[in-house]
Amino acid sequence: MSDLLDYHDALGTLLETHHPLAGKESVALEQLDRRVLAQDMAVQYDVPAFDNSAMDGYAISGNDRKSWQVVHRIAAGDAGAQQRLEAGQAARIFTGAPVPAGATAVLMQERVSLDATVNTISPIASADEAGGVPQGLNIRYQAEELRRGATLLPRAQRLTPAAIGLLSAQGYTHAPCVPQLRVAVFSSGNELVEPGQALREGQIYDSNRQMLAALLRAQGFAVHNGGILPDQLAATRAALRQAARNADAIICSGGVSVGEEDHLKTALEQEGELIQWRLFIKPGKPFTWGRIGDCRVFMLPGNPVSSLVTFQQLALPALMRLAGLPIEQARPWQLRARADFTRDKAEPRREFVRVTLHGGPDGYRVRPMQRQGSAMLSGAAFAHALAEVPPGERVEPGRELVVYPLVDRF
Numbered sequence: 013m014s015d016l017l018d019y020h021d022a023l024g025t026l027l028e029t030h031h032p033l034a035g036k037e038s039v040a041l042e043q044l045d046r047r048v049l050a051q052d053m054a055v056q057y058d059v060p061a062f063d064n065s066a067m068d069g070y071a072i073s074g075n076d077r078k079s080w081q082v083v084h085r086i087a088a089g090d091a092g093a094q095q096r097l098e099a100g101q102a103a104r105i106f107t108g109a110p111v112p113a114g115a116t117a118v119l120m121q122e123r124v125s126l127d128a129t130v131n132t133i134s135p136i137a138s139a140d141e142a143g144g145v146p147q148g149l150n151i152r153y154q155a156e157e158l159r160r161g162a163t164l165l166p167r168a169q170r171l172t173p174a175a176i177g178l179l180s181a182q183g184y185t186h187a188p189c190v191p192q193l194r195v196a197v198f199s200s201g202n203e204l205v206e207p208g209q210a211l212r213e214g215q216i217y218d219s220n221r222q223m224l225a226a227l228l229r230a231q232g233f234a235v236h237n238g239g240i241l242p243d244q245l246a247a248t249r250a251a252l253r254q255a256a257r258n259a260d261a262i263i264c265s266g267g268v269s270v271g272e273e274d275h276l277k278t279a280l281e282q283e284g285e286l287i288q289w290r291l292f293i294k295p296g297k298p299f300t301w302g303r304i305g306d307c308r309v310f311m312l313p314g315n316p317v318s319s320l321v322t323f324q325q326l327a328l329p330a331l332m333r334l335a336g337l338p339i340e341q342a343r344p345w346q347l348r349a350r351a352d353f354t355r356d357k358a359e360p361r362r363e364f365v366r367v368t369l370h371g372g373p374d375g376y377r378v379r380p381m382q383r384q385g386s387a388m389l390s391g392a393a394f395a396h397a398l399a400e401v402p403p404g405e406r407v408e409p410g411r412e413l414v415v416y417p418l419v420d421r422f
């Protein structure tokens with residue numbers, strides 16, 4: 013037993029205590045990817061806007077005939093309202109073109125034969141002859157999908173490319189969105205060096221900041237690169253204080269464990285409020301969160317895989333809430349898969365194993381990456397997902413596990 017917080021309790025608390033940013037901003041179509049709507053968007057034009065053809069073929073009037081006289085030609089983009097069909101008449105028509113008044117169906121061009129000498133068409137498929145042509149066949153009727161005034165897209169939805177297409181199809185040039193989340197990212201540790209600089213003995217290049225920045229950008233957040241903090245309390249405090257003025261959230265990694273050179277936690281306590289420190293998870297035990305004024309602070313462990321896991325499983329869901337998503341959409345996406353491996357040794361903490369997902373006849377199976385150490389980023393680089401092993405449990409092949417796809421892979 014442990015006094016450390018369980019993952020699911022921590023996640024639940026994070027989701028409930030982080031709330032969408034106030035205010036809204038008007039965002040142009042080109043910038044809408046992954047933004048969250050701040051209000052419902054209405055249907056401005058019926059969809060379809062007018063009755064139109066779903067096929068290249070012939071609009072006909074009177075469905076129980078054997079032939080029709082072709083009297084018009086209507087292409088996509090033509091104004092179709094002028095043309096009219098009387099019973100027994102047809103119009104050559106193309107996909108998306110307005111269906112003329114009086115049309116009762118559209119016949120696919122592959123299913124009619126044209127007698128060019130007298131300009132008549134007749135069906136070639138016996139099915140059409142038998143029961144007559146169904147009323148409205150291949151006609152997309154005005155407003156059959158969406159009617160003016162209805163809700164096009166509800167607020168608190170993360171815009172997908174299809175949703176952006178829908179807004180564009182309605183003639184919107186901008187949409188009101190929750191303000192873009194501004195996140196400052198720091199690394200912490202005297203040993204860390206920026207790539208491009210010379211390495212001295214005992215130093216390593218920083219991996220976490222670029223990894224975290226990439227994860228944040230992939231979510232559509234505005235990232236401020238705060239650089240590397242030295243293992244020094246005063247400098248750390250000053251940097252966090254400064255960043256909290258201009259960011260909605262701070263993500264830092266390293267310096268949050270129990271060593272004497274770990275100053276992040278103390279800096280948070282002194283500059284703002286430390287809300288939670290340490291979870292009963294592997295990897296990622298030192299994960300910490302709190303706030304400095306209105307700025308939310310997430311302190312991830314320095315080991316790169318611990319940083320990745322706690323970011324995806326804990327910090328990101330909280331950030332998604334700030335970005336405007338409802339709790340259920342901010343939760344890490346999960347599915348179930350069967351273990352394709354054995355784990356003999358029971359680990360007391362709840363573990364997140366880096367795995368690949370493989371489709372099979374009985375659903376997904378997961379296999380662990382080879383290098384599972386929390387410092388071994390190579391064992392995470394091409395993982396598909398994190399498989400959750402509950403505390404104290406062994407894993408037999410075929411055992412069902414909860415699996416969290418890595419957000420950047422899907």
Ligand code: AMP
Binds near residue numbers: 200
């Ligand atoms: P710490 O949490 O500061 O005790 O760091 C734990 C381990 O993670 C140490 O081996 C650090 O060198 C390493 N580490 C911390 N931050 C980073 C980083 N940004 N990039 C790569 N390794 C890091």
Ligand code: MG
Binds near residue numbers: 201267
């Ligand atoms: Mg350190």
